[in-house]
Amino acid sequence: MKVTVGVSGGVAAYKAAELVRALQQQALDVHVAMTQAAQQFVRPLTFAALTGHRVITGLWDSDGATPNAASSIEHIAEAQSCDALLIAPATADILAKMAHGIADDFLTTMYLATAAPVIVAPAMNVQMWEHPATQTNIATLQARGVRLVPPESGYLACGMTGSGRLAESDPIVRAVLEALHRRHDLAQETVLVTAGGTREPIDPVRYIGNRSSGKMGYALAEAARQRGARVLLISAPTQLQPPAGCEMIPVMTADEMRAAVLHHLSQATLVIKAAAVADFRPRIQADQKIKRSGPLTLELEPTQDILAEVVQRRNPGTLVIGFAAETNQPLKHGRGKLERKGADAIVLNDVSREGIGFESDRNAVTFLTPSTAIDLPEMSKRALADRILDEALMLRHPRNVLSEVAANAATSHTPAHRH
Numbered sequence: 001m002k003v004t005v006g007v008s009g010g011v012a013a014y015k016a017a018e019l020v021r022a023l024q025q026q027a028l029d030v031h032v033a034m035t036q037a038a039q040q041f042v043r044p045l046t047f048a049a050l051t052g053h054r055v056i057t058g059l060w061d062s063d064g065a066t067p068n069a070a071s072s073i074e075h076i077a078e079a080q081s082c083d084a085l086l087i088a089p090a091t092a093d094i095l096a097k098m099a100h101g102i103a104d105d106f107l108t109t110m111y112l113a114t115a116a117p118v119i120v121a122p123a124m125n126v127q128m129w130e131h132p133a134t135q136t137n138i139a140t141l142q143a144r145g146v147r148l149v150p151p152e153s154g155y156l157a158c159g160m161t162g163s164g165r166l167a168e169s170d171p172i173v174r175a176v177l178e179a180l181h182r183r184h185d186l187a188q189e190t191v192l193v194t195a196g197g198t199r200e201p202i203d204p205v206r207y208i209g210n211r212s213s214g215k216m217g218y219a220l221a222e223a224a225r226q227r228g229a230r231v232l233l234i235s236a237p238t239q240l241q242p243p244a245g246c247e248m249i250p251v252m253t254a255d256e257m258r259a260a261v262l263h264h265l266s267q268a269t270l271v272i273k274a275a276a277v278a279d280f281r282p283r284i285q286a287d288q289k290i291k292r293s294g295p296l297t298l299e300l301e302p303t304q305d306i307l308a309e310v311v312q313r314r315n316p317g318t319l320v321i322g323f324a325a326e327t328n329q330p331l332k333h334g335r336g337k338l339e340r341k342g343a344d345a346i347v348l349n350d351v352s353r354e355g356i357g358f359e360s361d362r363n364a365v366t367f368l369t370p371s372t373a374i375d376l377p378e379m380s381k382r383a384l385a386d387r388i389l390d391e392a393l394m395l396r397h398p399r400n401v402l403s404e405v406a407a408n409a410a411t412s413h414t415p416a417h418r419h
Protein backbone atom coordinates (compact mmCIF):
# COMPACT_ATOMS: atom_id res chain seq x y z
CA MET A 1 0.00 0.00 0.00
CA LYS A 2 1.20 3.45 -0.86
CA VAL A 3 1.29 6.34 1.59
CA THR A 4 2.28 9.86 0.56
CA VAL A 5 3.84 11.87 3.35
CA GLY A 6 3.45 15.61 2.86
CA VAL A 7 6.11 17.52 4.77
CA SER A 8 5.34 21.17 5.41
CA GLY A 9 7.76 23.76 6.71
CA GLY A 10 8.57 23.77 10.37
CA VAL A 11 11.44 22.77 12.61
CA ALA A 12 9.78 19.39 13.08
CA ALA A 13 10.30 18.63 9.37
CA TYR A 14 13.43 16.68 10.33
CA LYS A 15 11.27 14.32 12.41
CA ALA A 16 9.47 13.29 9.23
CA ALA A 17 12.55 11.21 8.35
CA GLU A 18 12.01 8.99 11.40
CA LEU A 19 8.33 8.83 10.58
CA VAL A 20 9.03 7.67 7.04
CA ARG A 21 11.17 4.86 8.46
CA ALA A 22 8.45 3.85 10.93
CA LEU A 23 5.89 3.67 8.11
CA GLN A 24 8.26 1.59 6.00
CA GLN A 25 8.57 -0.82 8.93
CA GLN A 26 4.87 -1.49 8.41
CA ALA A 27 5.63 -2.66 4.87
CA LEU A 28 4.14 0.51 3.37
CA ASP A 29 5.45 2.05 0.17
CA VAL A 30 6.21 5.61 1.27
CA HIS A 31 6.47 8.60 -1.08
CA VAL A 32 7.27 12.13 0.05
CA ALA A 33 6.08 15.52 -1.15
CA MET A 34 7.58 18.69 0.38
CA THR A 35 6.44 22.28 0.44
CA GLN A 36 8.92 25.02 -0.47
CA ALA A 37 9.18 25.99 3.20
CA ALA A 38 9.90 22.41 4.27
CA GLN A 39 12.87 22.37 1.90
CA GLN A 40 14.40 25.19 3.95
CA PHE A 41 14.60 22.79 6.91
CA VAL A 42 15.42 19.42 5.28
CA ARG A 43 16.81 18.64 1.88
CA PRO A 44 14.66 16.49 -0.42
CA LEU A 45 17.67 14.21 -0.90
CA THR A 46 17.20 12.89 2.66
CA PHE A 47 13.74 11.59 1.80
CA ALA A 48 14.76 10.39 -1.67
CA ALA A 49 17.50 8.28 -0.05
CA LEU A 50 15.12 6.89 2.57
CA THR A 51 12.25 6.06 0.23
CA GLY A 52 14.06 5.23 -3.00
CA HIS A 53 11.56 7.50 -4.78
CA ARG A 54 11.93 10.97 -6.26
CA VAL A 55 10.66 13.58 -3.81
CA ILE A 56 7.95 15.83 -5.17
CA THR A 57 8.93 19.41 -4.49
CA GLY A 58 6.72 21.68 -6.54
CA LEU A 59 4.11 22.34 -9.19
CA TRP A 60 6.43 24.70 -11.00
CA ASP A 61 9.71 24.51 -12.85
CA SER A 62 12.79 25.84 -11.11
CA ASP A 63 12.24 29.33 -12.65
CA GLY A 64 9.09 29.40 -10.55
CA ALA A 65 7.13 30.87 -13.45
CA THR A 66 6.21 28.10 -15.83
CA PRO A 67 4.12 25.13 -14.89
CA ASN A 68 6.16 21.96 -15.23
CA ALA A 69 4.47 19.89 -17.97
CA ALA A 70 5.04 16.61 -16.14
CA SER A 71 4.24 17.81 -12.65
CA SER A 72 1.16 19.81 -13.62
CA ILE A 73 -0.67 16.52 -13.86
CA GLU A 74 1.52 14.69 -11.35
CA HIS A 75 -0.51 15.89 -8.37
CA ILE A 76 -3.56 14.22 -9.89
CA ALA A 77 -1.67 10.96 -10.53
CA GLU A 78 -0.18 11.04 -7.03
CA ALA A 79 -3.56 11.91 -5.50
CA GLN A 80 -5.20 8.98 -7.28
CA SER A 81 -2.50 6.42 -6.65
CA CYS A 82 -1.95 6.92 -2.92
CA ASP A 83 -3.90 4.91 -0.36
CA ALA A 84 -3.45 7.54 2.35
CA LEU A 85 -2.11 11.08 2.54
CA LEU A 86 -0.33 12.01 5.75
CA ILE A 87 0.69 15.60 6.36
CA ALA A 88 3.36 15.66 9.04
CA PRO A 89 4.42 18.04 10.31
CA ALA A 90 1.41 20.17 9.37
CA THR A 91 1.98 23.88 9.93
CA ALA A 92 -0.72 26.41 10.83
CA ASP A 93 -0.32 27.71 7.30
CA ILE A 94 -1.02 24.43 5.51
CA LEU A 95 -3.96 23.66 7.82
CA ALA A 96 -5.42 27.06 6.96
CA LYS A 97 -4.96 26.47 3.24
CA MET A 98 -6.53 23.03 3.46
CA ALA A 99 -9.50 24.34 5.44
CA HIS A 100 -10.13 27.04 2.84
CA GLY A 101 -9.49 25.02 -0.30
CA ILE A 102 -6.46 27.04 -1.33
CA ALA A 103 -4.38 24.99 -3.75
CA ASP A 104 -1.25 26.98 -4.50
CA ASP A 105 1.39 24.26 -4.28
CA PHE A 106 1.76 20.54 -4.87
CA LEU A 107 0.64 19.39 -1.45
CA THR A 108 -2.46 21.55 -1.10
CA THR A 109 -3.42 20.73 -4.70
CA MET A 110 -2.96 17.04 -4.02
CA TYR A 111 -5.07 17.31 -0.87
CA LEU A 112 -8.00 18.66 -2.90
CA ALA A 113 -7.53 16.03 -5.60
CA THR A 114 -7.30 12.91 -3.46
CA ALA A 115 -10.09 10.58 -2.43
CA ALA A 116 -7.74 8.73 -0.05
CA PRO A 117 -8.02 9.21 3.71
CA VAL A 118 -6.06 12.21 4.97
CA ILE A 119 -4.26 12.37 8.31
CA VAL A 120 -2.70 15.53 9.73
CA ALA A 121 -0.12 15.70 12.51
CA PRO A 122 0.32 19.38 13.37
CA ALA A 123 3.44 20.94 14.89
CA MET A 124 3.78 24.61 15.74
CA ASN A 125 4.23 27.16 18.50
CA VAL A 126 1.73 26.74 21.36
CA GLN A 127 0.02 30.08 20.75
CA MET A 128 -0.36 29.36 17.05
CA TRP A 129 -1.86 25.97 17.93
CA GLU A 130 -4.26 27.41 20.47
CA HIS A 131 -5.25 30.37 18.31
CA PRO A 132 -8.96 30.29 17.46
CA ALA A 133 -8.12 30.51 13.75
CA THR A 134 -6.09 27.28 13.90
CA GLN A 135 -8.63 25.54 16.14
CA THR A 136 -11.45 26.53 13.77
CA ASN A 137 -9.47 25.25 10.78
CA ILE A 138 -8.80 21.97 12.56
CA ALA A 139 -12.50 21.60 13.41
CA THR A 140 -13.43 22.32 9.78
CA LEU A 141 -10.99 19.68 8.52
CA GLN A 142 -12.15 17.10 11.06
CA ALA A 143 -15.76 17.74 10.10
CA ARG A 144 -14.74 16.90 6.53
CA GLY A 145 -13.22 13.60 7.60
CA VAL A 146 -9.57 14.55 8.03
CA ARG A 147 -8.02 12.54 10.88
CA LEU A 148 -6.07 14.45 13.48
CA VAL A 149 -3.09 13.20 15.47
CA PRO A 150 -2.93 16.01 18.03
CA PRO A 151 0.38 17.58 18.94
CA GLU A 152 1.91 16.71 22.28
CA SER A 153 2.83 18.94 25.16
CA GLY A 154 6.42 19.65 25.98
CA TYR A 155 9.33 21.94 25.37
CA LEU A 156 8.98 23.59 21.93
CA ALA A 157 11.68 24.79 19.57
CA CYS A 158 10.49 28.38 20.09
CA GLY A 159 11.57 28.13 23.74
CA MET A 160 8.04 27.89 25.13
CA THR A 161 6.45 24.96 26.87
CA GLY A 162 2.99 23.75 25.91
CA SER A 163 1.04 21.91 23.27
CA GLY A 164 2.42 22.05 19.76
CA ARG A 165 5.15 19.42 19.53
CA LEU A 166 4.75 16.89 16.70
CA ALA A 167 3.27 13.64 18.05
CA GLU A 168 5.58 10.62 18.38
CA SER A 169 5.87 8.29 15.36
CA ASP A 170 3.85 5.53 17.07
CA PRO A 171 0.47 7.29 17.30
CA ILE A 172 0.94 8.75 13.81
CA VAL A 173 1.69 5.31 12.32
CA ARG A 174 -1.32 3.88 14.19
CA ALA A 175 -3.58 6.56 12.73
CA VAL A 176 -2.30 5.79 9.22
CA LEU A 177 -2.88 2.06 9.70
CA GLU A 178 -6.38 2.71 11.02
CA ALA A 179 -7.11 4.93 8.03
CA LEU A 180 -5.96 2.09 5.77
CA HIS A 181 -8.26 -0.28 7.67
CA ARG A 182 -5.27 -2.37 8.43
CA ARG A 183 -6.03 -4.91 11.06
CA HIS A 184 -3.57 -4.90 13.91
CA ASP A 185 -4.77 -8.17 15.36
CA LEU A 186 -1.36 -9.88 15.47
CA ALA A 187 0.38 -7.19 17.51
CA GLN A 188 0.87 -9.62 20.42
CA GLU A 189 2.25 -12.45 18.26
CA THR A 190 5.71 -13.53 17.24
CA VAL A 191 5.22 -15.46 14.03
CA LEU A 192 7.93 -17.82 12.82
CA VAL A 193 7.53 -18.58 9.11
CA THR A 194 9.65 -21.01 7.11
CA ALA A 195 9.71 -20.53 3.35
CA GLY A 196 11.36 -21.64 0.12
CA GLY A 197 12.79 -24.98 -0.91
CA THR A 198 15.86 -26.34 0.86
CA ARG A 199 18.90 -27.41 -1.15
CA GLU A 200 20.85 -30.56 -0.29
CA PRO A 201 24.37 -30.52 -1.75
CA ILE A 202 25.59 -33.46 -3.84
CA ASP A 203 28.98 -31.87 -4.51
CA PRO A 204 30.26 -28.25 -4.48
CA VAL A 205 28.20 -27.32 -7.56
CA ARG A 206 25.11 -29.56 -7.52
CA TYR A 207 22.24 -29.98 -5.17
CA ILE A 208 18.90 -31.70 -4.77
CA GLY A 209 16.20 -29.06 -4.71
CA ASN A 210 12.50 -28.68 -5.37
CA ARG A 211 10.12 -26.39 -7.23
CA SER A 212 9.04 -24.26 -4.27
CA SER A 213 9.29 -20.52 -5.10
CA GLY A 214 8.80 -19.34 -1.51
CA LYS A 215 5.94 -17.03 -2.58
CA MET A 216 3.38 -18.46 -0.16
CA GLY A 217 5.73 -18.28 2.83
CA TYR A 218 6.80 -14.71 1.96
CA ALA A 219 3.16 -13.68 1.53
CA LEU A 220 2.41 -15.12 4.98
CA ALA A 221 5.37 -13.27 6.49
CA GLU A 222 4.28 -10.01 4.87
CA ALA A 223 0.65 -10.41 5.95
CA ALA A 224 1.61 -11.23 9.54
CA ARG A 225 3.98 -8.26 9.70
CA GLN A 226 1.38 -5.91 8.28
CA ARG A 227 -1.06 -7.09 10.94
CA GLY A 228 1.41 -6.07 13.62
CA ALA A 229 3.28 -9.30 14.40
CA ARG A 230 6.99 -9.61 14.96
CA VAL A 231 7.99 -11.95 12.13
CA LEU A 232 10.96 -14.28 11.96
CA LEU A 233 11.33 -15.47 8.37
CA ILE A 234 13.56 -18.53 8.08
CA SER A 235 14.08 -18.86 4.38
CA ALA A 236 15.78 -21.28 2.05
CA PRO A 237 17.05 -19.56 -1.13
CA THR A 238 14.38 -17.79 -3.24
CA GLN A 239 14.30 -15.08 -5.92
CA LEU A 240 12.13 -12.89 -3.69
CA GLN A 241 12.73 -9.63 -1.83
CA PRO A 242 12.21 -10.17 1.91
CA PRO A 243 9.05 -8.37 3.05
CA ALA A 244 9.76 -5.10 4.89
CA GLY A 245 10.02 -5.27 8.64
CA CYS A 246 10.58 -9.04 8.88
CA GLU A 247 13.65 -10.50 10.59
CA MET A 248 15.24 -12.59 7.87
CA ILE A 249 17.23 -15.74 8.72
CA PRO A 250 18.66 -17.29 5.55
CA VAL A 251 19.38 -21.02 5.46
CA MET A 252 20.30 -23.53 2.76
CA THR A 253 19.75 -27.12 3.83
CA ALA A 254 17.08 -28.96 5.82
CA ASP A 255 19.60 -29.34 8.64
CA GLU A 256 20.31 -25.60 8.74
CA MET A 257 16.59 -24.88 8.67
CA ARG A 258 16.02 -27.28 11.56
CA ALA A 259 18.78 -25.63 13.62
CA ALA A 260 17.41 -22.12 12.93
CA VAL A 261 13.81 -23.12 13.70
CA LEU A 262 14.72 -24.84 16.97
CA HIS A 263 16.95 -21.92 17.96
CA HIS A 264 14.10 -19.40 17.60
CA LEU A 265 11.21 -21.64 18.57
CA SER A 266 10.94 -20.46 22.18
CA GLN A 267 10.15 -16.92 20.98
CA ALA A 268 7.33 -17.96 18.65
CA THR A 269 3.64 -17.87 19.47
CA LEU A 270 2.66 -19.06 15.99
CA VAL A 271 4.78 -21.27 13.73
CA ILE A 272 3.91 -21.63 10.04
CA LYS A 273 5.99 -24.19 8.19
CA ALA A 274 5.42 -23.22 4.57
CA ALA A 275 8.90 -24.34 3.46
CA ALA A 276 9.32 -27.30 1.15
CA VAL A 277 11.90 -29.19 3.17
CA ALA A 278 13.91 -31.92 1.47
CA ASP A 279 12.88 -35.34 2.78
CA PHE A 280 16.20 -36.87 1.71
CA ARG A 281 19.78 -35.71 1.39
CA PRO A 282 22.81 -37.38 -0.18
CA ARG A 283 24.39 -39.56 2.49
CA ILE A 284 27.85 -38.41 1.41
CA GLN A 285 28.60 -35.00 0.00
CA ALA A 286 31.56 -35.08 -2.43
CA ASP A 287 34.35 -32.57 -1.67
CA GLN A 288 35.14 -32.11 -5.35
CA LYS A 289 32.86 -31.83 -8.36
CA ILE A 290 31.84 -35.35 -9.40
CA LYS A 291 33.19 -36.12 -12.88
CA ARG A 292 31.05 -37.62 -15.57
CA SER A 293 32.27 -41.25 -15.78
CA GLY A 294 29.44 -43.67 -16.39
CA PRO A 295 26.33 -44.19 -14.28
CA LEU A 296 26.16 -42.68 -10.83
CA THR A 297 24.18 -43.93 -7.87
CA LEU A 298 23.39 -41.48 -5.10
CA GLU A 299 22.64 -42.93 -1.74
CA LEU A 300 20.09 -40.79 0.10
CA GLU A 301 19.27 -40.66 3.77
CA PRO A 302 16.16 -39.12 5.31
CA THR A 303 16.28 -35.67 6.88
CA GLN A 304 14.70 -35.06 10.24
CA ASP A 305 11.07 -34.00 10.26
CA ILE A 306 11.26 -30.44 11.59
CA LEU A 307 7.51 -30.00 11.87
CA ALA A 308 7.06 -33.07 14.05
CA GLU A 309 9.93 -31.91 16.27
CA VAL A 310 8.49 -28.40 16.57
CA VAL A 311 5.18 -29.86 17.73
CA GLN A 312 7.02 -31.78 20.46
CA ARG A 313 9.19 -28.89 21.62
CA ARG A 314 6.92 -25.85 21.35
CA ASN A 315 5.87 -23.73 24.32
CA PRO A 316 2.37 -24.43 25.62
CA GLY A 317 -0.04 -22.24 23.67
CA THR A 318 2.17 -21.91 20.59
CA LEU A 319 0.18 -22.78 17.48
CA VAL A 320 1.86 -24.89 14.81
CA ILE A 321 0.60 -24.90 11.23
CA GLY A 322 2.16 -27.20 8.62
CA PHE A 323 1.80 -27.36 4.87
CA ALA A 324 1.28 -30.43 2.73
CA ALA A 325 1.84 -30.63 -0.99
CA GLU A 326 -0.04 -33.61 -2.39
CA THR A 327 -0.49 -34.93 -5.90
CA ASN A 328 -3.10 -37.63 -5.28
CA GLN A 329 -5.88 -38.20 -2.77
CA PRO A 330 -4.96 -34.89 -1.07
CA LEU A 331 -7.59 -35.01 1.67
CA LYS A 332 -6.67 -38.53 2.76
CA HIS A 333 -2.92 -37.84 2.77
CA GLY A 334 -3.37 -34.43 4.38
CA ARG A 335 -5.39 -35.91 7.23
CA GLY A 336 -2.77 -38.62 7.71
CA LYS A 337 -0.03 -35.98 7.88
CA LEU A 338 -1.97 -33.86 10.35
CA GLU A 339 -2.40 -36.83 12.68
CA ARG A 340 1.14 -38.14 12.25
CA LYS A 341 2.83 -34.80 12.87
CA GLY A 342 0.42 -33.53 15.54
CA ALA A 343 0.19 -29.99 14.13
CA ASP A 344 -2.83 -27.81 14.97
CA ALA A 345 -3.62 -27.48 11.28
CA ILE A 346 -2.29 -28.36 7.85
CA VAL A 347 -2.62 -26.15 4.81
CA LEU A 348 -3.31 -28.65 2.09
CA ASN A 349 -2.08 -27.89 -1.41
CA ASP A 350 -3.25 -30.04 -4.29
CA VAL A 351 -0.19 -29.46 -6.48
CA SER A 352 -1.58 -31.50 -9.36
CA ARG A 353 -3.97 -28.62 -10.21
CA GLU A 354 -2.97 -26.48 -13.22
CA GLY A 355 -2.15 -22.77 -12.90
CA ILE A 356 -1.93 -22.58 -9.11
CA GLY A 357 0.65 -23.54 -6.48
CA PHE A 358 4.43 -23.67 -6.89
CA GLU A 359 5.70 -20.73 -9.03
CA SER A 360 2.24 -19.21 -9.45
CA ASP A 361 1.05 -16.02 -7.68
CA ARG A 362 -2.26 -17.71 -6.99
CA ASN A 363 -3.29 -20.71 -4.99
CA ALA A 364 -6.29 -22.56 -3.59
CA VAL A 365 -5.94 -24.68 -0.47
CA THR A 366 -7.82 -26.57 2.20
CA PHE A 367 -7.22 -25.59 5.81
CA LEU A 368 -7.36 -28.87 7.67
CA THR A 369 -7.79 -29.14 11.41
CA PRO A 370 -8.50 -32.34 13.33
CA SER A 371 -12.23 -31.55 13.14
CA THR A 372 -12.75 -29.36 10.05
CA ALA A 373 -11.72 -28.98 6.42
CA ILE A 374 -12.14 -25.41 5.19
CA ASP A 375 -11.83 -24.80 1.46
CA LEU A 376 -10.13 -21.48 0.71
CA PRO A 377 -10.91 -20.99 -2.99
CA GLU A 378 -8.45 -19.74 -5.61
CA MET A 379 -7.11 -16.26 -4.90
CA SER A 380 -3.78 -14.42 -4.83
CA LYS A 381 -1.23 -15.86 -2.41
CA ARG A 382 -1.22 -12.54 -0.55
CA ALA A 383 -5.00 -12.67 -0.01
CA LEU A 384 -4.74 -16.34 0.89
CA ALA A 385 -2.08 -15.48 3.47
CA ASP A 386 -4.58 -13.30 5.32
CA ARG A 387 -7.23 -16.03 5.18
CA ILE A 388 -4.78 -18.60 6.56
CA LEU A 389 -3.86 -16.21 9.39
CA ASP A 390 -7.58 -15.65 10.08
CA GLU A 391 -8.12 -19.40 10.36
CA ALA A 392 -5.01 -19.82 12.51
CA LEU A 393 -6.22 -17.13 14.93
CA MET A 394 -9.58 -18.82 15.09
CA LEU A 395 -7.90 -21.94 16.46
CA ARG A 396 -7.00 -19.80 19.45
CA HIS A 397 -10.33 -18.00 19.77
CA PRO A 398 -12.95 -20.27 18.22
CA ARG A 399 -15.95 -18.19 17.28
CA ASN A 400 -19.43 -19.55 17.66
CA VAL A 401 -21.66 -20.26 14.72
CA LEU A 402 -23.78 -17.13 15.22
CA SER A 403 -20.84 -14.74 15.23
CA GLU A 404 -19.47 -16.57 12.19
CA VAL A 405 -22.71 -15.94 10.30
CA ALA A 406 -22.54 -12.28 11.33
CA ALA A 407 -18.89 -12.03 10.28
CA ASN A 408 -19.58 -13.61 6.90
CA ALA A 409 -22.51 -11.27 6.32
CA ALA A 410 -20.42 -8.26 7.29
CA THR A 411 -17.36 -8.95 5.14
CA SER A 412 -17.16 -9.08 1.40
CA HIS A 413 -14.30 -11.59 1.14
CA THR A 414 -14.66 -14.76 -0.85
CA PRO A 415 -16.67 -17.26 1.15
CA ALA A 416 -15.00 -20.35 2.50
CA HIS A 417 -16.80 -23.66 2.48
CA ARG A 418 -16.77 -25.75 5.61
CA HIS A 419 -17.34 -29.44 5.24
Ligand code: CTP
Binds near residue numbers: 274278306326
Ligand atom coordinates in the same frame (compact mmCIF):
# COMPACT_ATOMS: atom_id res chain seq x y z
N1 CTP B 1 8.53 -30.81 6.84
C1 CTP B 1 9.47 -30.63 7.82
N2 CTP B 1 10.63 -31.33 7.80
C2 CTP B 1 10.87 -32.22 6.82
C3 CTP B 1 9.90 -32.43 5.82
C4 CTP B 1 8.75 -31.72 5.86
O1 CTP B 1 9.24 -29.80 8.71
N3 CTP B 1 12.02 -32.85 6.82
C5 CTP B 1 7.29 -30.04 6.94
C6 CTP B 1 7.04 -29.10 5.77
O2 CTP B 1 7.58 -27.81 6.02
C7 CTP B 1 5.53 -29.06 5.73
C8 CTP B 1 5.11 -30.42 6.22
O3 CTP B 1 6.23 -30.96 6.93
O4 CTP B 1 5.01 -28.09 6.61
C9 CTP B 1 4.70 -31.41 5.19
O5 CTP B 1 5.68 -31.54 4.22
P1 CTP B 1 5.55 -32.67 3.13
O6 CTP B 1 6.80 -32.71 2.32
O7 CTP B 1 4.25 -32.52 2.40
O8 CTP B 1 5.40 -33.94 4.09
P2 CTP B 1 6.33 -35.15 4.39
O9 CTP B 1 6.36 -35.37 5.84
O10 CTP B 1 7.62 -34.93 3.73
O11 CTP B 1 5.50 -36.31 3.74
P3 CTP B 1 5.58 -36.92 2.26
O12 CTP B 1 6.73 -36.28 1.58
O13 CTP B 1 5.76 -38.35 2.53
O14 CTP B 1 4.26 -36.60 1.63
